[in-house]
Amino acid sequence: MSSPDTTPPGGPVEPPFEPRPTPAASAKPALESSLERVAMEMLRQQRNERRWRVFFRLAWLGLVAAVLWLSFFQQGSAPTHSTPHTALVEVRGEIAVDTEASAELLVGALKSAFEDPGSQAIVLRINSPGGSPVQSGIVNDEIRRLKALHGKKVYAVVEEVCASGAYYIAAAADEIYVDKASIVGSIGVLMDGFGFTGTMEKLGVERRLLTAGSNKAMLDPFSPANPQQTAMAQAMLDQIHQQFITVVKQGRGERLKEAPDTFSGLFWNGEEAVKLGLADGLGNLDFVAREIVKAEEVIDYTPQDNVAERLAKRFGASIGAGAVKALRELPVLK
Template sequence: MDTPNDLPGAAPPSVPPVATAAAAPPGWEKLIEQFARDYLKDRRSDRRWRVFFRLAWLALFVMVFWALLSARNHAGVPTGPHTALIEVRGEIADDTEASAEHIVSALKSAFEESTAQGIVLRINSPGGSPVQAGIVNDEIRRLKALHKKKIYAVVEEVCASGAYYIAAAADEIYTDKASIVGSIGVLMDGFGFTGAMQKLGVERRLMAAGENKGIGDPFSPVTDKQRAYTQAMLDQVHRQFIRVVKEGRGKRLKETPETFSGLYWNGEEAVKLGLADKFGNLDYVAREVIHAEEVVDYTPKENVAERLAKRFGASIGAGAVRALQGMNGIR
C-alpha cells in the first residue's frame, strides 16, 4: 500500500537546512582580495629595494676600485721638466701623514723621475719621533749620492726638532724671516702622582719581574739610578742629533753654546747662525734655484676612496671576528 508521499504528484519532503559554523561577514571576499593585493605589492617593493641596494653596493665597489687605480697611475705626472714637491706637515710619527714610510716613498719617486730637476721638502712641523726622522735623513743622503740630484728644504711656519733633523740632510734650507727654526734637543715627558697618592692614602701595587721593568710608571717613584740611566739614553740620542746637524750643515754652521741647547730662533736669526741658508718660499726656489717653475706634488695622499676602503675592510674584519667568536663560543 502506497503512502501519501509515494503518490504521484506529491511534494517532496522538506529537508532541514544544515547549520554552518559561523555566518560569513558581508564583503569578506573583497577583504581577502585587498589583503592579497597589498601583500604582493609589499613583496614587489621589497624586491625592488633589494635590487637597488645591491646595485648601489656594486656601484660603490666600482667607484672605489676606479679611484684607487687612478690614484696609483699618477695621471698627473708631467712629461716636461718640473720641481718635485714633498710636504712634511704635522707630527713626524708612525702612522701619520709625515711618517717615514710616506716621505721615503715620495722621495724615491721624485729622485727616480728623470724630468724632476730638483726636489723641495716643504716643512711645517714641530718635530716628532727621532727614529722616523732618522730614517728619512738617512734615505735622503742615500738617494742624493745615488741620483746626483739636489734637494732643498723650504720652511713655512715651523721646522723644529725632528723636522730640523730631516731638513739638515738637504743641500740648502730656505726660510721666512718669521719662521721658527731649531730646537735641537731631545725630551721624554710624563707625569708623577706619588705625592697625590700618599695624600689620598692610595697604595700602588705594581708587581714586575726585573728590577727596572716598571721604570717610567707614573704611580711609582723614580730612583736616582733610573733617572741617571734615562738621562744617559737621552744624551746619547742628542749626540746623534748633533752629529747629523754638523754633517749636514758643515762649515755653514756658526756654533754657539746655545746652538744645541734646545732653543729655537726665528728665520732671520737662523740664517745668521747658519741653521738656514737664505730667505725664500717654494715658488722662489722652483723659479730661481731649480729653474723649473712647474711644481708637481709627489706627497702621498689618502683619497676618499682609500678611506672608504679601509673603513669597509675594518668593518668586514670586525664582523668576521665576531662571527668566529660566536661559532667558537668565545665571549
C-alpha cells in the same frame, strides 16, 4: 448600514515572518573589505621594500666596484715625468710610524723623485713640529745617500713650522728657505710622562707589579720615581741630543753661527733663523723652483692615499693605531 466584517474565521491573519539582518551579518562584508584593503597595502609595502633592497644592494655593489677600480687605477698610473721640473716632497704633521710623514712613505717618495730623469732638484716643503728621532734619522740618512748617488740638490722650504725632528730632516738639505714668520729650531729631545703615586695614595689604590728584571718597570707612572732609572733615561736623551747636534753641524757646516742657546731646544722665527745660520734665506716653493732650481714646473711626488684608504680612515679604521700610539712613551724630537 454597517460595513461587512472581513476578518477571516479564527481571527486576524499575521503577515509572513521576515528575519531582520543581525549587526554581525551586516558588518561581515565591511570587515572583509577592510581586511582586503589591509592585505593589499601590506603587499604593496613588501613590494616597495623589495625594490629598495635590490636598489641598495646594486648601489653598494656599484660603489665597491668604483672604489676597487679607482684604487687599481691610482696604483697603476704613476707616470714618469721626462720634462725638466722641480720635484716636490711634502713633510706634513708628526714624523712617526703610520703617519703621512713616516720614514717609509717619505723615503719612497724621495727615491721616485731622485730617480726621475726629468727632476732637476728636490724640494722638501716642511710643515711639521717634529716627532720620532728614529724616523727623522732614517729620512736624513736617505737624503744624503740619494744626493751622493744621483748628484741632485735638495732644498728645504719651511712654511709654518720646521721644529725638532723636522729640522733634523731639513739639515740634510743643501739649502733651507723660510718665511720671515716661520718657526724654526727646537733642537732638543724630550720624553714626557706622568706620575700618579700621590693620586693613588689619596684614593687608596695599591700598585701590584711583578717584574723579572730590575729595570723592567722603568719609568712606570704608577710607581715612585727611581733616581737611578731617571738618570739612565736622562743619559739616553743626552746621547740622542748629541746625535741631533752632530747632524745639524754636518748639514749646516760653516754657515751655522753657534750661540749658547742654539742647541738648547729654543726656536726662532724665520728672520732670526737666517741670522743664526739655521736657514739660508727667505723664500717659498715658487721662489725656489723659479729662481734657484730654474724649473718652474713643480711635480708633487708626495704619497697620496688612494680612495680605499681614505674611506677606511673615514670609517675609523685607524682608531686603534691612534689609541696605541697615544699610550706609547718614547723619546720625541719636539
